[in-house]
């Protein structure tokens with residue numbers, strides 16, 4: 001398996017808490033009682049229906065907690081199995097989707113402290129993502145400054161389903177804190193904002209919702225660029241995680257075309273939108289949404305206009321492929337293969353050689 | 354270079370324009386603060402009548418909220434897809450090297466010079482103006 | 498300002514057949530409108546007037562989002578003067594046919610019986626003032642699409658008029674359009690042999706993104722392609738094409754470069770995830786390629802022209818692309834210059850005319 005690749009960095013491995021009780025030692029007494037008394041069960045999201053085989057690989061299940069909650073199992077199924085140098089954990093426990101903002105901050109801090117104890121301390125090959133209450137950027141910044149200096153954290157993670165579009169100035173405190181602490185901002189599939197997830201209302205089936213999240217990534221990208229987020233924060237780096245990538249060329253064509261005619265409304269954009277994408281965005285490879293014809297995949301890779309944009313991800317424990325061989329993007333050769341499998345992520349997250 | 358009389362100076366006051374046909378080509382003649390500029394009325398993008406668009410300014414900003422509005426009346430915005438062109442040079446803002454409309458030298462000539470210039474070819478407008486305002490000044494456009 | 502664009506005119510006329518699949522005619526004013534509005538609605542029209550899903554507007558780049566050069570000398574609104582439309586569009590470019598897609602939100606009024614009356618008035622006006630005087634024009638039937646029964650009644654009333662060639666919906670609806678609440682409307686359309694056209698725009702009450710309202714016109718304008726993607730996914734996964742096999746859907750003014758990646762991800766994830774309680778008999782992309790058509794405008798413009806040919810190859814819908822100008826709107830595509838690459842002549846004929854001729858049964 002790993003002999004297929006020279007080196008591997010996995011940029012999307014989901015870890016999560018075994019149960020809310022796990023967090024009790026990390027919470028103040030009143031939050032612990034609030035949890036108990038309110039019978040809180042977790043953020044209101046249905047990103048991965050529990051009964052769907054896709055939601056968790058068979059080998060990710062354990063009697064000790066949900067998939068992703070047991071460090072040893074995660075390690076053996078991901079970085080050990082792939083002989084990966086580094087695995088970036090993307091905890092998608094969406095405190096951003098909890099309406100009570102102080103409670104969301106308390107839970108975020110507890111989760112992050114638990115991540116240090118349960119994953120980062122025992123396994124130096126792991127890096128983690130800071131869970132923050134993205135709905136309140138000031139509070140998020142507080143949490144980023146509290147732990148952003150910890151060498152195990154390389155990213156701040158927020159769900160793509162936000163209350164407000166991520167390009168807005170509203171998020172400046174979060175972005176300033178991320179940049180101050182040399183952290184990437186990861187925008188990840190999922191979340192629950194209460195808004196319909198599509199511009200045309202609530203979808204009927206999970207498949208419609210799951211595939212439709214790509215459109216929301218497109219909306220967030222439009223927002224980040226048109227709002228001048230990268231003009232306001234020239235050092236801001238954003239990873240789009242689990243949002244696919246084959247849509248990027250067509251998106252660029254449309255956006256660059258629009259900019260030529262509507263530049264006067266967005267005068268801070270001194271270059272076409274594609275230039276900002278190439279500088280400030282990276283995309284993880286799963287779910288690939290690959291065309292059946294490998295020729296079309298090579299066309300897409302070429303049309304992206306840069307070989308720096310893609311970062312390999314297993315998206316563990318979600319089921320996208322049965323073996324590392326299947327995870328390969330068909331037809332890709334060195335040096336692009338090496339960049340996607342490890343080097344792009346190494347540069348982006350400033351990981352050691 | 355064939356030169357065409359395209360207008361009587363008074364006819365295009367500052368901030369105004371005139372779009373007309375010269376030698377089979379549609380051309381816009383603009384008066385920007387007393388200086389005349391002529392631009393081919395065909396957008397390099399999809400061929401829209403660029404000279405019929407808004408004549409506006411150039412908005413700049415480092416970041417949202419910090420607006421600087423410059424060069425008012427010097428930026429021509431194509432009436433189709435909104436590409437912006439510098440009326441003085443025909444250059445497009447979005448890609449100044451690759452995209453530009455054709456611009457032609459335009460200048461003001463006095464009536465006596467018109468009469469005595471053997472190179473001058475008369476444009477379509479000439480019949481009326483030449484006759485009636487012999488002491489006035491004309492706008493001349495050179496078409497290569 | 499005197500306008501003379503004869504230069505452009507002399508070089509554009511090509512001896513190809515051409516059909517424009519997206520032209521916007523406009524109601525000139527309320528006086529004309531009231532002539533066609535059923536009298537029982539005049540009092541309501543006067544006292545309450547039109548009410549839509551407010552709060553979804555953005556100041557557009559130009560008034561009426563119209564080409565600055567499209568205001569008729571009559572001072573009627575762009576698209577409101579048939580004579581000028583003939584001159585500036587139909588004659589100028591030599592179109593054999595043009596399909597009118599009248600916008601303005603009649604079908605989207607919150608008071609649905611009133612919306613039905615508005616649509617009725619607009620359709621009667623289109624017959625008398627556009628279809629009868631100009632044989633090159635065909636029109637889309639406006640319906641109150643949020644109520645399938647009312648929409649079906651209007652389709653039954655006017656669907657056999659030879660001038661109407663499709664039923665017009667907007668892209669921003671209250672529910673994704675595969676939803677069963679719309680199916681009776683589709684059945685009615687199929688009974689009258691009319692495709693369903695879905696046009697850019699509209700307002701369904703929710704924001705244009707899944708994360709709230711954006712700030713800029715560009716986000717709304719470019720954002721419509723996200724709405725189109727949601728509609729296509731909804732159609733493909735809803736089972737409507739198995740339930741109503743004759744249903745044809747035309748996506749108008751959505752562009753088309755986003756469709757291949759959408760088809761890939763629908764197919765791929767359907768194979769992995771399944772579609773819950775709605776079983777599909779075929780790949781989602783097969784339903785799309787069998788049941789859907791696309792107009793070309795706004796044409797995507799890759800920086801490298803070769804990518805456009807790759808896009809057509811990925812799309813595999815050469816028999817489904819139909820040329821459209823979107824006249825009189827500012828993002829107008831000109832028939833002679835819109836394509837980033839020179840198409841081979843068979844393909845060009847198909848896109849410029851034959852595909853639309855077949856779909857809309859134009860002679």
Ligand code: FES
Pocket residue numbers: 396397398399400401403431432433434435436
């Ligand atoms: S034709 Fe002028 S901007 Fe497109």
